[in-house]
Structures are given as C-alpha cells and as structure tokens.
Amino acid sequence: MAGEPYPLTRSEWKCQACSAVRLSVLALLVVAACSPPQPPRPDGGTDGGGPMVCDVVLPTECSDAGAALDYSHVKPAFDTHCANCHYGAVGGPWPLKTYNDVVDWAQIVRDSIANCTMPPEDGGTNMTKAEKQQILEWLRCGYPR
Numbered sequence: 001m002a003g004e005p006y007p008l009t010r011s012e013w014k015c016q017a018c019s020a021v022r023l024s025v026l027a028l029l030v031v032a033a034c035s036p037p038q039p040p041r042p043d044g045g046t047d048g049g050g051p052m053v054c055d056v057v058l059p060t061e062c063s064d065a066g067a068a069l070d071y072s073h074v075k076p077a078f079d080t081h082c083a084n085c086h087y088g089a090v091g092g093p094w095p096l097k098t099y100n101d102v103v104d105w106a107q108i109v110r111d112s113i114a115n116c117t118m119p120p121e122d123g124g125t126n127m128t129k130a131e132k133q134q135i136l137e138w139l140r141c142g143y144p145r
C-alpha cells in the first residue's frame with residue numbers, strides 16, 4: 001500500500017475547504033475591483049433595470065378623453081411597439097395581438113408600461129409618451145372594446 005495518499009483527517013479537510021472559500025472570495029473581490037467603470041449613459045439609466053427616468057403618469061381616474069377611447073385607438077401602438085416581440089413565437093413572450101390578449105393581462109400590461117419596463121429600452125422600438133399615456137387612459141377607463 002506504499003505510495004497511496006494518506007486520507008485527510010476531518011479537520012484537515014475542513015481547513016482545505018476554508019482556504020478554498022477564502023480564495024474564491026478574494027478572487028471575486030479582485031474581479032469586482034478590476035472591472036472597468038461603466039460609462040454614464042445619456043439617459044442617466046443604469047444597466048439591468050429600466051430607465052431611471054420614467055415620466056409616464058398613471059392616471060388616477062378615467063378622463064373624458066380616456067372614456068372616448070376604444071381598442072381600435074390603441075391597437076396600432078400595441079401592434080407597433082409590443083406585437084413585434086409579443087406575437088406568440090415559441091419560447092418568446094406571450095402574444096399581445098388581439099383585444100383578448102391585452103385585456104387578459106391588463107394589470108401587468110398596465111404596470112409594465114407605467115414603470116417603463118416595456119417595451120424594453122433596447123427593444124428597437126420607440127414608443128412615445130403620448131402612446132403610453134393613451135393606453136393607460138384606455139385601461140383606466142375599463143378598456144372598452
């Protein structure tokens with residue numbers, strides 16, 4: 001049996017684990033310290049979240065203008081700014097192509113527009129504040145068909 005490695009005792013094994021942990025913590029710190037500072041973004045946003053400035057206003061009541069809206073008024077904005085991704089692709093986000101698609105998810109659709117997480121900032125679509133406000137008005141007024 002000569003030459004066979006001597007099995008580590010329990011305390012020796014623990015020590016090895018400790019120093020491995022210490023080493024990886026150290027490595028993480030070094031990596032964090034060395035990553036280049038992110039350049040400031042023109043809109044003041046940060047990577048990973050939505051834009052820091054979201055000036056969309058969630059209506060607190062149904063306005064007269066909102067009450068005059070029906071789905072035909074907001075469908076073009078959904079088609080242009082949402083359905084280009086939300087069209088039911090396998091593995092993609094659920095569709096937002098029809099009235100029912102939208103109203104089945106009215107609450108979460110409202111939230112995503114109101115907090116500017118949708119459409120994604122880098123989604124290749126430039127939805128105006130007016131389009132967002134109109135959708136929010138329409139939702140606030142009970143999304144008439």
Ligand code: HEC
Pocket residue numbers: 078081082083084085086092093096105108109112113118119120122123124125127
């Ligand atoms: C560039 C592609 C793209 C566009 C444009 C887009 N979405 Fe999305 N959306 C996604 C993807 C991908 C997901 C699923 C992954 C995620 O939650 O980020 C998603 C998820 C969502 C969710 C679920 C979020 C959650 O918290 O689970 C909502 C609601 C939503 N989208 C609404 C919209 C609305 C409304 C629009 C248009 C105003 C829109 N999206 C435009 C790609 C897009």
